[in-house]
Amino acid sequence: MEQDPMLSLLSATAQGDKKAFAELYQASSKQLYAVSLKMLKRKELAEEALQEAYVRIWHNASQYRTGKGTVLTWMISIARYRALDILRYHSVRKEEALSDNQVAVAPSSEPMTETQQGLLEKCMGSLDVQQRQAIHLAYFNGMSHHEVTAHLDLPLGTIKSWIRRGLQSLQRCLKL
Secondary structure, eight states, X not given: OOOOTTHXXXXXXXXXXXXXXXXXXXXXXXXXXXXXXXXXXXXXXXXXXXXXXXXXXXXXXGGOOGGGOOHXXXXXXXXXXXXXXXXXXXXXXXXXXXXXXXXXXOOOSSOOOHHHHHHHHHHHHXXXXXXXXXXXXXXXXXXXXXXXXHHHTOOHHHHHXXXXXXHHHHHHHHHO
């Protein structure tokens, strides 16, 4: 059975050998970058995933087990998980913060007309201040319920109730 040529580099990396880590990077970075770029479709995001993957590899080099596949396969799986984390993060955050007075909607096949935008703004204006703020933070700023709870320093049940009642009110208002 032939030994994985990257195994000695990874083992030395696990011992804190920076030169071995640099060689490991040279031997594998093209493959890891290609995987990241294919998944993320954007150069800057692929570079971010690659950097985060190599930080993980540096810190977790001692965790590699030979029976679980080659070193390169192990490293590619780390890069894939980093890319998936970035995809999840950017899909939740929408990559831009909206100010409190802007109104946004979930992506649809057609943009909102001025009439629809006006109706949504009117309906949002009819909500209680707490409901409006919770909905803005959760849906327009992409925060989770737990993040809204931390941001407003209120119990989770309160936040969920405000959002649920606010969405019900918006639904009734928009159907008119």
